[in-house]
Amino acid sequence: MKIQDIDAYQIYDSRGFPTLEVEVTLENGVKGYGLVPSGASTGQFEALELRDGDKEVFRGKSVFKAIDNVKTKIANTLKGVSVFEQEKIDSTMIALDGTKNKSNLGANAVLGVSMAVANAAANAMGIPLYEYLGKGEGHVIPLNEIQILGGGAHAAWATDIQDYLVIAIGAKTYEETLEMTHNIYHAAGEVMKARGKCVGIADEGGWWPDYETNEEPFDVFLEAVEKAGYEAGKDVAISLDIAASDLFDGEKYKFRLDNKEFTPEEFCDLMIAWCEKYPIISIEDPFADTDFDSWKRFMDVCGDKVQVIGDDLFTTNIERIKEGIANNLANSVLIKLNQIGSVTETIQAIKLTQSAGWLPVVSARSGETEDAFISHLAVATNAGQLKVGSFARSERMVKWNENIRIQRSLGEKATFIGGKIYDQILTKELAEAK
Ligand code: PGA
Ligand code: ZN
Numbered sequence: 001m002k003i004q005d006i007d008a009y010q011i012y013d014s015r016g017f018p019t020l021e022v023e024v025t026l027e028n029g030v031k032g033y034g035l036v037p038s039g040a041s042t043g044q045f046e047a048l049e050l051r052d053g054d055k056e057v058f059r060g061k062s063v064f065k066a067i068d069n070v071k072t073k074i075a076n077t078l079k080g081v082s083v084f085e086q087e088k089i090d091s092t093m094i095a096l097d098g099t100k101n102k103s104n105l106g107a108n109a110v111l112g113v114s115m116a117v118a119n120a121a122a123n124a125m126g127i128p129l130y131e132y133l134g135k136g137e138g139h140v141i142p143l144n145e146i147q148i149l150g151g152g153a154h155a156a157w158a159t160d161i162q163d164y165l166v167i168a169i170g171a172k173t174y175e176e177t178l179e180m181t182h183n184i185y186h187a188a189g190e191v192m193k194a195r196g197k198c199v200g201i202a203d204e205g206g207w208w209p210d211y212e213t214n215e216e217p218f219d220v221f222l223e224a225v226e227k228a229g230y231e232a233g234k235d236v237a238i239s240l241d242i243a244a245s246d247l248f249d250g251e252k253y254k255f256r257l258d259n260k261e262f263t264p265e266e267f268c269d270l271m272i273a274w275c276e277k278y279p280i281i282s283i284e285d286p287f288a289d290t291d292f293d294s295w296k297r298f299m300d301v302c303g304d305k306v307q308v309i310g311d312d313l314f315t316t317n318i319e320r321i322k323e324g325i326a327n328n329l330a331n332s333v334l335i336k337l338n339q340i341g342s343v344t345e346t347i348q349a350i351k352l353t354q355s356a357g358w359l360p361v362v363s364a365r366s367g368e369t370e371d372a373f374i375s376h377l378a379v380a381t382n383a384g385q386l387k388v389g390s391f392a393r394s395e396r397m398v399k400w401n402e403n404i405r406i407q408r409s410l411g412e413k414a415t416f417i418g419g420k421i422y423d424q425i426l427t428k429e430l431a432e433a434k
Helices: 064-078 086-097 107-125 129-133 174-194 216-227 264-277 292-302 318-326 343-355 373-380 394-413 418-424
Strands: 003-012 018-026 031-035 143-150 163-167 198-201 207-209 237-241 253-255 260-262 280-284 307-310 332-335 359-363 385-390
Touching: 003 064, 003 107, 018 064, 018 107, 031 107, 064 086, 064 107, 086 107, 086 343, 107 129, 107 343, 107 373, 129 373, 143 174, 143 216, 143 418, 163 174, 163 216, 163 280, 174 198, 174 207, 174 216, 174 394, 253 264, 260 264, 264 280, 264 292, 292 307, 318 343, 332 343, 343 359, 343 373, 359 373, 359 418, 373 385, 373 394, 385 394
Parallel strands: 143 207, 143 385, 237 280, 280 307, 307 332, 332 359, 359 385
Antiparallel strands: 003 018, 018 031, 143 163, 163 237, 198 207, 253 260
16 A cells, blocks of 8 residues: 655644644555654753744744655655555665654654654554554553652652652552543642642643742652552652753753752662652663663662663663663663654564563553554563653553553453563562562
8 A cells, every 4th residue: 555645734732832743645545643742851862853943933943844854855755655664664765864863854854754654554454553663562551650749840840859750569450540640640739739749731631830949849758659649669659750860961960859969879879869768660861871880780789679760861762772781871761752753663663672671651642642552562572661741631541541452452462561560670678579
């Protein structure tokens, strides 16, 4: 089935910023769409998101150049190609771009087409996207990592730590993870409001906190878990995204909130201490994307009791993931489609992560759309974990809800591994407590 036309136009993401939607039309009239997300705490090694940068137009945020690249250069090259050749289509766009970070065409342009092609192919076959992407092998409904409080670049630095999240490690079913998260999210909101510590809702739907230190939110978390009737460390555990590249100036890590500075050694000690003091099962970007020594030291101490996720560290980039595996920098990789800019490379990054015995965590961006591509991607690849932000706002809920639908569609074939997924990488403490 051949691609007949590729069109693109500007739509708006969950922060109200411009992004692009791509429409692929096949020769039989079937269509597929690609909606491109956008990060705020982006890593320096990410593929380039092409924005027009003219301050007079959409405050510099418009994406008309990327749209034009889709409608001209990319469309002219891909018209007439079979929609089922995803790998060939993606590698053709990569070659057409000719740069390492997709800066000619824009990673947003390339990814929009890549996602639209996959959707059009699944639609042409009349099968769900997860089935098409996974070639019928996908069956694992992912464990959710859900934000309770949002800070960092997503809440005007209300806390220096970007995400305080919950993982329902004791849930027996996907529905139970949602029920537990629902109860804890709302209990946390009540606890914070009662103490006058909640200002509103942050970019990813978590509560926007008002605290004096970065450690105070742990108490809210623990109180909310108890209030909701669960046991921390057994039923649910804490997950953190430190997004530490944003805290590092090349020499020191800085907490603006507590007005504290740390050498890399001191910051590593603090991360280790937090993992010992609190029921933390997962920690993302505890160090900057250049501070390999701290990653190594942290892995030596905590690598068998905490999931250590590289986000800005790896930027879903196969070369960087390989380097991380060779140097034992982490044991898990955050997977974001628009960090690398094509569906094929994203799936390759997931497979590489899995082949090393590490865990992939498929993730949304802080600027999202009403699309649920990543829910399908997580199931298609049996990634086992999904991180989408919080338990509010429809650009988040659409992803959680889509997995309810995918589970129904899989029927008997659907599998839920839950917290047991960590048995693969963890041997100590929380892993044992489960
Ligand atoms: P971002 O945040 O989409 O703003 O980069 C998400 C994350 O850091 O995981
Ligand atoms: Zn992150």
